[in-house]
Amino acid sequence: MKNSKILIFIIFIVILPIIWGALYLKGKVKQAQTSNSHSSNIDRQGLVQAFEGSYPKTVEASSDVVETDLIASEGFFKAIDEKELKGFSYNGQIPGPEIRLILGQAVKINFTNDLPQPTTIHFHGIRVPNAMDGVPGVTQEPIQSGESFTYEFTPKDAGTFWFHPHVRGSEQLEKGLYGIIIVEDPEEIGFSQDLVWVVDDWRLDETGQIDPNFNTMHDLMHDGRWGSIVTVNGKTTETLNLNPGQVARLRIVNVSNARDYRLNFGRLTAEAIAVDGMRVSEVFNANGFDLAPGNRIDVKLSASSHLSGQTVTISDIFGRISVPMAQVLVGEPQVEENVIVKTADIFPDWSAAVSMNPDYTFNLNAGRGMMHRGQRRPIDWMINNEMYPEITPTTLHHGQFYKLRIKNESARLHPMHLHGQFFQVLAIDGQPANQKYWRDTVLVYPNQTVDIGLVPTDEGDWAYHCHSQEHAEAGMMTLIKVD
Numbered sequence: 001m002k003n004s005k006i007l008i009f010i011i012f013i014v015i016l017p018i019i020w021g022a023l024y025l026k027g028k029v030k031q032a033q034t035s036n037s038h039s040s041n042i043d044r045q046g047l048v049q050a051f052e053g054s055y056p057k058t059v060e061a062s063s064d065v066v067e068t069d070l071i072a073s074e075g076f077f078k079a080i081d082e083k084e085l086k087g088f089s090y091n092g093q094i095p096g097p098e099i100r101l102i103l104g105q106a107v108k109i110n111f112t113n114d115l116p117q118p119t120t121i122h123f124h125g126i127r128v129p130n131a132m133d134g135v136p137g138v139t140q141e142p143i144q145s146g147e148s149f150t151y152e153f154t155p156k157d158a159g160t161f162w163f164h165p166h167v168r169g170s171e172q173l174e175k176g177l178y179g180i181i182i183v184e185d186p187e188e189i190g191f192s193q194d195l196v197w198v199v200d201d202w203r204l205d206e207t208g209q210i211d212p213n214f215n216t217m218h219d220l221m222h223d224g225r226w227g228s229i230v231t232v233n234g235k236t237t238e239t240l241n242l243n244p245g246q247v248a249r250l251r252i253v254n255v256s257n258a259r260d261y262r263l264n265f266g267r268l269t270a271e272a273i274a275v276d277g278m279r280v281s282e283v284f285n286a287n288g289f290d291l292a293p294g295n296r297i298d299v300k301l302s303a304s305s306h307l308s309g310q311t312v313t314i315s316d317i318f319g320r321i322s323v324p325m326a327q328v329l330v331g332e333p334q335v336e337e338n339v340i341v342k343t344a345d346i347f348p349d350w351s352a353a354v355s356m357n358p359d360y361t362f363n364l365n366a367g368r369g370m371m372h373r374g375q376r377r378p379i380d381w382m383i384n385n386e387m388y389p390e391i392t393p394t395t396l397h398h399g400q401f402y403k404l405r406i407k408n409e410s411a412r413l414h415p416m417h418l419h420g421q422f423f424q425v426l427a428i429d430g431q432p433a434n435q436k437y438w439r440d441t442v443l444v445y446p447n448q449t450v451d452i453g454l455v456p457t458d459e460g461d462w463a464y465h466c467h468s469q470e471h472a473e474a475g476m477m478t479l480i481k482v483d
């Protein structure tokens with residue numbers, strides 16, 4: 001009797017609490033797992049399935065090759081209206097050449113560096129093989145002064161893209177190194193004009209030349225280098241003739257070091273048909289679109305007949321004052337054009353991912369400048385407290401869905417650009433973003449949190465950085481490895 005009493009005592013006081021404890025802990029572990037998105041009720045496979053077919057994973061290298069020579073050199077070039085500036089150029093022109101391909105064609109660029117410093121070329125937004133991505137120390141060695149390098153690839157997507165150096169960007173882009181690559185879709189027809197607007201800004205010194213002080217304390221502590229003169233295709237006032245009935249395709253590219261533009265098309269009808277090269281899934285009003293450094297927007301532009309004989313100004317209204325960019329002279333009405341614009345056939349509905357926890361968070365922050373190669377910067381720009389190149393890469397597996405969070409903990413603007421992949425903005429400060437298009441660059445406002453979703457398809461080591469050239473050079477870059 002005594003023994004069985006002791007046994008019951010042991011069961012109630014000792015063993016049961018242990019079992020309860022174990023069950024309780026197990027529940028805790030389970031809770032922790034569910035709050036970790038990997039095992040939440042979010043159907044990740046469903047998100048991937050919704051993505052399938054959004055854009056091609058691979059492309060065969062084409063034997064139909066568009067070949068071109070490209071030389072970067074220093075000299076005096078017409079950069080602002082007729083005014084010559086001492087700068088850098090591709091093939092002696094600012095903006096640099098516009099290379100046009102038809103989807104399916106390959107491009108081969110025989111590049112020579114005649115600059116007094118090393119350089120590389122990055123093809124912004126084009127899903128190139130990793131070795132063609134132009135990131136020094138990651139995908140290739142810097143191309144030294146006097147050396148050559150051949151870039152060759154077959155673009156997988158039709159659209160508006162551009163190229164620029166990835167070495168000393170704050171100096172090389174500001175001095176005029178950028179060019180355009182247009183990949184035409186033979187199925188999109190009927191535009192009366194297909195125009196490219198290369199938008200840049202300039203900061204000149206008292207002699208009227210490009211201010212040679214790069215990466216100043218002020219620029220580093222603020223939103224990078226913003227100039228006081230804005231040009232479209234090297235002109236302070238670009239002009240365009242448009243007759244009611246006609247439809248123009250305007251491909252607008254922001255090649256500025258750091259300046260953002262907010263587009264205002266006045267009384268014209270401006271519909272966004274592509275963003276960052278890729279067709280949108282729903283056409284939207286392009287007025288008010290923020291064009292951050294690196295961004296492109298393709299606009300279907302038309303004028304109604306009651307504007308006949310008038311001049312409409314297209315301007316940038318990002319800052320406190322509106323800056324005119326171009327004058328559109330509206331002519332006599334003519335027969336309506338029949339334009340065929342395609343929207344994206346497949347665009348995933350990822351709204352289920354809005355409430356999901358991010359897989360990775362990238363905190364954007366600044367710190368007091370540290371010593372780098374014997375020099376101290378006034379400020380370091382960091383991603384998760386790391387400064388490039390002392391960074392820990394993030395590894396993503398191709399073909400899987402990821403939610404990445406960009407948390408801007410600073411009071412500055414950061415246009416965050418991811419190489420080699422497109423992403424969808426899911427939420428801004430937790431609210432559904434409703435952006436029915438892909439991007440390769442998103443402007444993150446001070447103290448804002450932007451959640452993006454993506455399914456990586458292209459393998460390699462891809463740079464992920466702030467496109468404000470000054471911030472990137474002050475360390476705001478990391479790597480995303482896709483395996």
Ligand code: C2O
Pocket residue numbers: 122124164166294417419463465467
């Ligand atoms: Cu257009 Cu890494 O940049």
Ligand code: CU
Pocket residue numbers: 413414415466467468471472476
């Ligand atoms: Cu930045």
